[in-house]
Amino acid sequence: MARLNRDTIIAIFLLLVCGVFIWASFDIRQPDYGVLMPSAWPRVILGALTLLSFIYLFQSLRAGPDEVVFDPDREPGFMGFISYWRNPLICFGMFFAFLITLPVLGMLIGGVSFVFTLMTLLGGWEPKRLVVHAVVALLTVGSMWSLFTFGLGVMLPTGEIFNPYAN
Numbered sequence: 001m002a003r004l005n006r007d008t009i010i011a012i013f014l015l016l017v018c019g020v021f022i023w024a025s026f027d028i029r030q031p032d033y034g035v036l037m038p039s040a041w042p043r044v045i046l047g048a049l050t051l052l053s054f055i056y057l058f059q060s061l062r063a064g065p066d067e068v069v070f071d072p073d074r075e076p077g078f079m080g081f082i083s084y085w086r087n088p089l090i091c092f093g094m095f096f097a098f099l100i101t102l103p104v105l106g107m108l109i110g111g112v113s114f115v116f117t118l119m120t121l122l123g124g125w126e127p128k129r130l131v132v133h134a135v136v137a138l139l140t141v142g143s144m145w146s147l148f149t150f151g152l153g154v155m156l157p158t159g160e161i162f163n164p165y166a167n
Contacts, residue, residue, distance in 0.1 A: 007060035014053040022046050087122055094118045106159025111141040 025046065028039040074084045082089065098114040105113065116137035123129055148154040149164060158164065 003065040005060055005063060005065050007063065008057065011053055011057035011060050015050065015057065018046055018050040018053055022050070090121050091118065094121070102157050102159070104160050106162055107156040108141065108145045108164075109159060109161055110157075111145065112137045115141055 022043065025039045025042050028037075028042070030037060030039075074080055094114060094117060098110055101113075102110050104110075116133050119133040119136065120130065123133065145156065148156055
């Protein structure tokens with residue numbers, strides 16, 4: 001029996017999750033009037049995720065089994081664990097802070113702050129990079145916020161600082 005690598009196992013897990021979500025999308029209520037079905041967008045996104053998961057599976061199968069079971073460079077103990085998993089821990093901590101501050105900052109200011117701070121923590125503090133981080137944060141979050149707010153009419157969390165829905 002051939003040994004599977006970690007990426008293959010993760011790809012299979014992602015495909016199973018996509019399958020469960022696609023199956024659950026059939027439980028979304030269908031309206032009685034002629035509009036786009038509410039399950040259309042979730043199924044489009046799930047179709048794209050399923051396709052990407054299949055690509056991931058094929059690439060991981062082509063790569064072959066893992067050679068190293070553990071990282072020999074990892075230091076033992078709690079501090080070794082923290083330094084090894086530094087970036088994921090920063091991402092989870094920052095996302096938790098984003099969720100905590102969402103009622104105050106709102107989606108636009110909080111999202112831009114989250115993306116800029118996370119990119120700066122992971123990508124460096126040099127002045128040139130700070131400008132790139134600011135531009136990326138403003139363009140990505142600002143365009144997505146504008147699309148959902150003005151294009152699709154979705155009421156995103158406003159916060160106490162900025163409310164685009166106030167008259």
